Amino acid sequence: MSPCPTLQALLSQSAPNASSPDLLITFPSGLKIHAPGTPAHKPSTTQTPTFSLRTACLRTHVPGARYMVVALDIDAPSPSLPLAAPVLHYLHTDLTAVAPPTNNGGAKGTLVAPLTSWQAPAPSTGFSSAPHRYVFLVWEQPVKLCGEQVREKLGIKGEGGVWRKTKWDVEGVVRKLGLGDVVAGTWMCVSN
Numbered sequence: 001m002s003p004c005p006t007l008q009a010l011l012s013q014s015a016p017n018a019s020s021p022d023l024l025i026t027f028p029s030g031l032k033i034h035a036p037g038t039p040a041h042k043p044s045t046t047q048t049p050t051f052s053l054r055t056a057c058l059r060t061h062v063p064g065a066r067y068m069v070v071a072l073d074i075d076a077p078s079p080s081l082p083l084a085a086p087v088l089h090y091l092h093t094d095l096t097a098v099a100p101p102t103n104n105g106g107a108k109g110t111l112v113a114p115l116t117s118w119q120a121p122a123p124s125t126g127f128s129s130a131p132h133r134y135v136f137l138v139w140e141q142p143v144k145l146c147g148e149q150v151r152e153k154l155g156i157k158g159e160g161g162v163w164r165k166t167k168w169d170v171e172g173v174v175r176k177l178g179l180g181d182v183v184a185g186t187w188m189c190v191s192n
Contacts, residue, residue: 009182010135022056022057023184025188026051027049029044040121040189057138064096066094067095068150069092070139072137087165090114091150093147115154131190135186137182137185140180140183141177
């Protein structure tokens, strides 16, 4: 089963310049995901990360522009048999810049009240202990779309439950919310 077009486009990109990534993901453990395919160990990814976007990625440069971040496991339950993939591991709306953006370091943002809390990577330890790819996608939210409207349009109640997070329809979400193209994205490869 191949990933949807949005995920396939991200996965097919070659690694960008690691000194100036479009999307930098930083975990409290000190782990930084600065290039597609960065290897990570499960213990380093247990706490919610922060996100930094490079200025060149920002479409509107309008003060108050908001962004939506999604994290997905595209190899669940195993890379050789991804029957549940993609699995939603994080959905956060209303990301705004809180520091002056630069072309080198990016604009650090703060996220409040996630629609689904960070679900730490947990590659299988049973029949397949192969590393899993976890994809991070960022979209600019339409001006009048807020987190509560995203929750309503996607039918998310509370944390959403495990079954609502499996086989997460990326293309359907893009259509329902009117998101347009991904402004930044990357992925990490997590092992136990």
